[in-house]
Amino acid sequence: MHPTQQPGWIALSSHAKALKETHLRDLFSQDGQRFERFSVKHDELMLDFSKQRITTETIQHLKALANDCQLKLWIEKLFCGEKINTSEDRPALHTALRQPADKALYLEGHNIIADVQENLEHMAEIVERIHAGQWRGYSGQPIDTIVNIGVGGSDLGPMMACRALSDFQPLISNPLTMHFVSSMDGSQLADLLDNLKPETTLFIISSKSFTTIDTLSNANTAREWLKKASGVRDELLNRRHFIGVSANQEKMSQWGITPKSQLNFWDWTGGRYSMWSAIGLPIALKIGMHGFKDMLSGAHSMDEHFLHAPFEENVPTLLGMIGIWNINFLNIHAHAILPYDGRLKHLPAYLEQLEMESNGKSTTRQGEKTDYHTCPILWGEIGPNAQHAFYQLLHQGTESVMCDFIAPARRYHDTGNSELQQQHTLTLANCLAQARILALGDSVLDNSTSAPRHMRYHGNQPSTTVLVDELTPYSFGQLIALYEHKVFVQSVIWDINPFDQWGVELGKKMATNLLQPLNDPLAEANFDSSTDGLLNTIHRLQGKS
Numbered sequence: 001m002h003p004t005q006q007p008g009w010i011a012l013s014s015h016a017k018a019l020k021e022t023h024l025r026d027l028f029s030q031d032g033q034r035f036e037r038f039s040v041k042h043d044e045l046m047l048d049f050s051k052q053r054i055t056t057e058t059i060q061h062l063k064a065l066a067n068d069c070q071l072k073l074w075i076e077k078l079f080c081g082e083k084i085n086t087s088e089d090r091p092a093l094h095t096a097l098r099q100p101a102d103k104a105l106y107l108e109g110h111n112i113i114a115d116v117q118e119n120l121e122h123m124a125e126i127v128e129r130i131h132a133g134q135w136r137g138y139s140g141q142p143i144d145t146i147v148n149i150g151v152g153g154s155d156l157g158p159m160m161a162c163r164a165l166s167d168f169q170p171l172i173s174n175p176l177t178m179h180f181v182s183s184m185d186g187s188q189l190a191d192l193l194d195n196l197k198p199e200t201t202l203f204i205i206s207s208k209s210f211t212t213i214d215t216l217s218n219a220n221t222a223r224e225w226l227k228k229a230s231g232v233r234d235e236l237l238n239r240r241h242f243i244g245v246s247a248n249q250e251k252m253s254q255w256g257i258t259p260k261s262q263l264n265f266w267d268w269t270g271g272r273y274s275m276w277s278a279i280g281l282p283i284a285l286k287i288g289m290h291g292f293k294d295m296l297s298g299a300h301s302m303d304e305h306f307l308h309a310p311f312e313e314n315v316p317t318l319l320g321m322i323g324i325w326n327i328n329f330l331n332i333h334a335h336a337i338l339p340y341d342g343r344l345k346h347l348p349a350y351l352e353q354l355e356m357e358s359n360g361k362s363t364t365r366q367g368e369k370t371d372y373h374t375c376p377i378l379w380g381e382i383g384p385n386a387q388h389a390f391y392q393l394l395h396q397g398t399e400s401v402m403c404d405f406i407a408p409a410r411r412y413h414d415t416g417n418s419e420l421q422q423q424h425t426l427t428l429a430n431c432l433a434q435a436r437i438l439a440l441g442d443s444v445l446d447n448s449t450s451a452p453r454h455m456r457y458h459g460n461q462p463s464t465t466v467l468v469d470e471l472t473p474y475s476f477g478q479l480i481a482l483y484e485h486k487v488f489v490q491s492v493i494w495d496i497n498p499f500d501q502w503g504v505e506l507g508k509k510m511a512t513n514l515l516q517p518l519n520d521p522l523a524e525a526n527f528d529s530s531t532d533g534l535l536n537t538i539h540r541l542q543g544k545s
């Protein structure tokens with residue numbers, strides 16, 4: 001049945017009308033127990049939903065809607081490997097990547113957990129050799145610099161995790177420097193190559209498809225740079241300086257990655273869900289295999305919780321359903337991700353891909369156009385920095401925005417560094433202060449109403465605070481799995497397939513069509529007046545016409 005015809009949806013519509021005039025400040029003054037009522041803890045994460053514009057009735061209706069849409073059944077389909085990515089005729093089994101070794105999951109008669117474990121062992125061998133200084137470049141010197149070349153899911157997850165978990169680097173005899181390169185125009189790579197030593201630099205070419213032009217052009221530039229600098233033959237460079245990570249072995253081999261330096265994963269791992277696979281090699285190099293496995297365990301703990309916990313306690317389900325409430329019933333279509341921890345700098349970019357590439361769709365599983373909103377516009381920044389940039393709009397603008405505040409409760413506690421401890425306290429104070437003012441507005445002040453209009457704060461901006469006990473590989477794994485499952489919950493309610501991304505394909509084709517007219521001013525170009533005009537201007541500026 002169409003989601004908007006479900007009884008839960010209809011009930012939520014009238015409930016939203018009834019709550020329309022209710023400000024968060026009213027909800028707080030009516031109920032002194034909001035925090036106890038609307039906060040939920042799972043393992044190392046605590047989510048406070050009390051600053052959402054919800055009542056216990058809202059939760060009951062959301063639960064009814066989740067049941068109407070058979071959420072439980074869909075979760076089971078996800079975990080057992082049913083081909084729920086129908087447009088690509090495959091399952092979405094990122095949860096299998098974090099299953100313990102003693103579990104089994106059969107796909108077409110084959111135990112994929114055994115494959116995952118084998119893959120982890122191969123990763124571990126590579127990590128060990130590099131950490132021990134036994135992986136040597138063409139001149140015989142140990143590799144000390146890693147450059148991950150990838151884009152989208154083959155870049156954002158590892159880059160985010162390496163930054164987030166940099167406190168957890170193991171003591172190794174051969175410390176590594178790590179870089180991430182994604183941009184198609186080569187600007188990141190060009191800057192980097194000027195400062196790298198070719199004989200000690202190893203490139204990881206990460207691409208699920210191994211056909212992504214952005215990644216392949218950066219990889220080719222890197223290989224040419226090595227060739228010029230070393231004067232040695234391709235075969236030696238490929239063996240000593242390139243590792244490939246892909247679901248496409250054939251393409252990796254064609255490019256020249258030697259079989260021993262190939263790490264594989266599977267088409268049932270979506271690009272934006274792939275940091276748990278061999279795509280996570282940079283993470284394992286950064287925090288060691290032990291740390292990487294802790295991250296997998298954290299995610300697995302969230303998987304088990306998602307699969308088994310009742311709705312009222314199910315953290316990803318609540319996060320997803322309260323998002324549905326905001327988007328479809330309170331008409332809020334902007335979502336800010338605000339980590340109060342500089343180590344989570346890349347979390348907003350990661351979630352932009354995870355959420356918007358998964359749920360930024362308007363066609364249902366039945367091929368019909370949705371007549372309701374789906375994924376909101378997501379963006380974000382480290383919270384304290386964003387306070388000096390776009391919080392003005394959050395506090396006094398005309399848009400309703402829902403916010404996620406994400407902060408670790410403990411940091412620096414065992415460093416003995418009181419200045420840093422104080423900085424953490426200051427950061428938490430800002431996090432709590434902002435969430436409070438966004439919710440309650442200037443009613444937090446005694447004499448607010450006497451202030452001129454330009455100094456007033458209207459409040460009523462809903463937010464969730466995600467409090468992490470302490471940022472570790474384990475809790476980080478939980479946090480990311482939480483968001484993955486939240487996205488899945490919403491996709492079920494919206495009746496869309498979150499695991500394909502057809503909306504990115506046409507742009508790739510069109511760019512290919514434009515290459516020839518850009519290179520050759522005499523080539524036939526008959527696009528549209530804007531594109532033709534821009535082509536002519538570029539030719540003129542490049543001195544081609």
Ligand SMILES: O=P(O)(O)OC[C@H]1O[C@](O)(CO)[C@@H](O)[C@@H]1O
Pocket residue numbers: 151152153154206207208209210211212215271272357501504
């Ligand atoms: O890992 P690949 O195949 O290079 O793809 C990179 C990214 O490009 C996309 O396919 C979008 O074009 C993403 O889904 C993916 O994460």
